[in-house]
Amino acid sequence: MRIFPLYVxxxxxxxxxxxxxxxxxxxxxxxxxxxxxLEDYIKRHGHGNPNFRLxxxxxxxxxxxxxTLGHDPWRFDLSGFxxxxxxxxxxxxxxxxxxxxxxxxxxxxxxx
Numbered sequence: 001m002r003i004f005p006l007y008v009x010x011x012x013x014x015x016x017x018x019x020x021x022x023x024x025x026x027x028x029x030x031x032x033x034x035x036x037x038l039e040d041y042i043k044r045h046g047h048g049n050p051n052f053r054l055x056x057x058x059x060x061x062x063x064x065x066x067x068t069l070g071h072d073p074w075r076f077d078l079s080g081f082x083x084x085x086x087x088x089x090x091x092x093x094x095x096x097x098x099x100x101x102x103x104x105x106x107x108x109x110x111x112x
Contacts, residue, residue, distance in 0.1 A: 066089070069096070
């Protein structure tokens with residue numbers, strides 16, 4: 001058996017003391033309770049989010065990076081976009097252009 005120090009932050013001391021009380025009342029070592037919780041945590045999180053793991057993003061391109069307004073449009077690679085995606089991007093750009101035109105018109109009107 002190995003011994004590991006456990007550092008408890010000040011704001012968690014009360015929680016730690018309550019855990020020790022419960023362990024004593026149940027006749028179990030606190031370390032067993034902590035390891036049961038660790039096992040449960042690893043079962044739920046050990047493989048990452050099952051709906052979206054980071055390796056899916058990098059290897060399989062489940063989520064495609066889209067340009068933002070801050071991107072230089074001439075430096076953003078659009079070669080991986082299919083026709084539908086290019087159409088969606090065009091639609092979004094058009095909506096932004098209309099929104100900007102509306103804002104500019106409102107500002108011109110307010111200056112009168």
